[in-house]
Amino acid sequence: MPAVSKGDGMRGLAVFISDIRNCKSKEAEIKRINKELANIRSKFKGDKALDGYSKKKYVCKLLFIFLLGHDIDFGHMEAVNLLSSNKYTEKQIGYLFISVLVNSNSELIRLINNAIKNDLSSRNPTFMCLALHCIANVGSREMAEAFASEIPRILVAGDTMDSVKQSAALCLLRLYKTSPDLVLMGEWTSRVVHLLNDQHMGVVTAAISLITCLSMKNPDEFKTCVSLAVSRLSRIVSSASTDLQDYTYYFVPAPWLSCKLLRLLQCYPPPEDGAVKGRLVECLETILNKAQEPPKSKKVQHSNAKNAILFEAISLIIHYDSEPNLLVRACNQLGQFLQHRETNLRYLALESMCTLASSEFSHEAVKTHIETVINALKTERDVSVRQRAADLLYAMCDRSNAKQIVAEMLSYLETADYSIREEMVLKVAILAEKYAVDYSWYVDTILNLIRIAGDYVSEEVWYRVIQIVINRDDVQGYAAKTVFEALQAPACHENMVKVGGYILGEFGNLIAGDPRSSPLVQFNLLHSKFHLCSVPTRALLLSAYIKFINLFPETKATIQEVLRCDSQIRNSDVELQQRAVEYLKLSSIASTDVLATVLEEMPPFPERESSILAKLKKKKGPGAVSVTELEDSKREGGELNGGGDRGSDTASTPSPSADLLGIRSAAPIGAAPASAGSLLVDVFSEAGSAFSPFLSLFLLISFHTMAKSLPPCPCIVCVWMAFPSFFFFFSFFVFTSMVPFPICSHPLSCGLSAPPSEDPAPPLSEADELLNKFVCKNNGVLFENQLLQIGIKSEYRQNLGRMYLFFGNKTSVQFASFTTTVSCPGELQSHILLLNVQTKPVEPLVEGGAQIQQVLNIECLTDFSEAPLLNIKFRYGGALQNLTLKLPVTINKFFQPTEMASHDFFQRWKQLSQPQQEAQKIFKANHSMDTEVLKAKLLGLGTALLDNVDPNPENYVCAGVIQTKSQQVGCLLRLEPNAQAQMYRLTLRCSKDSVSKRLCELLAEQF
């Protein structure tokens, strides 16, 4: 039995709880609960009407059972009945049950709303408070709809009791957060601001939470709160510890209210009015001074409350970032905390200093604490404190202390907790790159990183070191030497092997003069790791080997032997087998000249934002990496990659996506190495380990070479036959980007025999409808009748696409003279480039039940509105079938999603404000308005679906960039569903008006 029971003890409930506690096993507990549930159920169903007390008791028991983690599927009705009881406790239990258990069961909500309405109008303050609590707890949209206009009235009415005001303010805040569109600003808004002057401290405390939230969303409307807040704060700060009676907490006057006031001020810039500003600075100084005074109590509560205000004041000082004197004082204060015996204070000081470090006024002051912070990293017992120390080191790092900090972080990594290693690795990699003055230091650092924490070195990190080594010829020899040495270790991480393979394959020649690292020694060293590696690494090593054959002809025989052995040439992994076969063949048939061209050194990479930084941003979420830091790294990163004499200057005007995706706009047409570079980067970052970056480069270069020396098509085909994978890659990445082939611009017919001599039929009447089905998806059945089924699979990347068409004969009779023709009607010819590529020559005969496949490569040259046409002709039982469809190639296929924060979105939205840039349509919903379905469609569109951007959570906003060869078109989309009217309003804003229009047309059919 309970030690204490206060108020209306319910004996039955206490007995039940004791029973549960006495259960020896989980099974016994479940048994007891089931017994109780059966009992309650029979009571609720029984004929005898239950009195309020029993109802309350049983509802309370159900609540208890639910809180133990069991499902409750009845009793809701009884709880709702309790709401209308006149007895306070019964009502109270009813409300508690609803708050804890209710989901948005609309039937019930209506009943609950009724009860709430009664209580709100009861003028009984305790009942009103219960009702307001319930609204705040459930906070559903239906409740917001019912009460959003009522609550502001209660809040500002002159005769409302203080306690009700407090509840009303917080209830309104809750509704505003869940359904901001329903809480309309009005006459009450100005009166709410004046609650800051209220006599009752509790009212001010509750109201200020509401005011802060409203100010964040509508700063101008609430501007007057600044001076009110300053004067209130000043009154509190200067009051003696006893002035505020019960609002003084352990000798600290009104800590909660003080912090809230300081937080509210952080929604605004420093006050313009000199007097107000002076008063505020005085407050801040007083708070800083008080930190130095001896404590009024030894209790931790006293120091916590006092320091809470201090930290909040420091946040405000950092937010203003305009008072050097205060900033330095803040920094010194935090410096004292760094050595405080309270772990909590050390933790917070480290965290707060991170933000101080990014202010120009206090950066130097923060740096003076470096030894303490390094010491914290080494000696703190608590991992979360160590992590803050690592964050601070990262934040305070600059050119002057980079070497020291990176060294400390590296040594910490050896013992760092697993949970934070990956982030640490990224940070070290970024700092090393950002502040690299000499590149040998950079290479050393990254290789050390791989050695110490290889498992946590993500792809981005080792890609990056290779990008940099390739772009900087002054570091290549050193890199080769260092990686060669690192590989000597008996156990070295696979990432080291990858870097080693890549670098030696490119620059092994730079150290080959030393007999200790002669070509064969290098090769043997790499090959000794081969068998321990995973398939992608092995594939990379094979590529390194073929590069060796070019770099060092003397290794040719040895390497060919390796390639020739069964474990390579008959490897069960297709990728490895193919590489072995191709490389072996390439090394045996190609002349030295061809080999030298094909296996030429990698061209420099185009400059782009560090992929590592992007990854860290992603990991920590936006805002984690401060803006200055980003700008910084862009500037310095530029120096780093582009500065060398081989630096690529291909970067044209930054694309709208440059800051987000790090991919610059397409390289100039015809500049083969540059476009090779940019294509490669994409393979690199997106295809990941599936295709070795080398391979596609080889392919590119070799193709390029062949194209130059062997213009007639048939020869190229011969070469393809020898290297099947060439064919595969090229068709996708290269072929489409190289215009000068005569075969490209004309529709190709794929049948070998003469096609039936009839003009293509006009497009089917339902062709548009069929097309619309594919706007938001890439795969599916395009067309089906009794004879024929046409399936489509397609994939798109940048401005390129590849489409597989599957033609299935549904009959048991063969189709004769089967031909397909793809054509671009009218202007489309110059807007989109179609290439017809046949994986195997298609017989003009399609047997009954058989399926044939056709591959199409697509390049988007510029934006377009029409769709290409696909004509199919064949003879079925003597009758000629002639059928024309629209190929589902629509402009949105070339979307690249663009993530952006709310602020950026609206800024760009505003930039696209010319009337012709916007297309808008209001239309009736044709399909389900279900959120998930809509989301899936919008994602299928190819744009990024942006969360937390639109102030109304019901709306959807998307952003993307359409990649065409000639330009990039930034697009922003906003879709506003109105479930009640079953309507949508769709708005598109694109940098090109024809695109807005076309997208709007296409999309209006989708929802």
Added chain:
Amino acid sequence: MMRFLLLFSRQGKLRLQKWFTPMSEREKKKIIRDMTTMVLSRQPRSCNFLHWKDLKIIYKRYASLYFCLAIENQENELLALEVIHRYVELLDKYFGNVCELDIIFNFEKAYFILDEFLMGGEIQETSKQIVNRCIESSDMLQETMEEYMSKPAF
């Protein structure tokens, strides 16, 4: 704002859960599991703050009970600790030397007290006197004779 408050024992048994934003039962169970494992595995004398997803977790142990409060990123950690402490004080004042058993047997009271103190994830009233007066007066409101008689006798 505060997102949720959990009270659990050293054995990881949940004693009280308060969610300030709507959440599915599944999510709740997952969070409860994450919180208990995370907090219970902390070394003694570690700091009382943790980062978890986009929230800050503030926890403190009082006797056999852990109080675990999740706040949004811009909120003040030290003050959150004092929110917990103030709640403990309020419980203590009401029950008189509060212990885990009081909260188990009078969980509904623990909720009512919390509701007087916090609302919608924000502080409603920081004054101990006012909160206590509210609770006492609501206790007074309901004491009908019949209920009074049915109370356990001690």
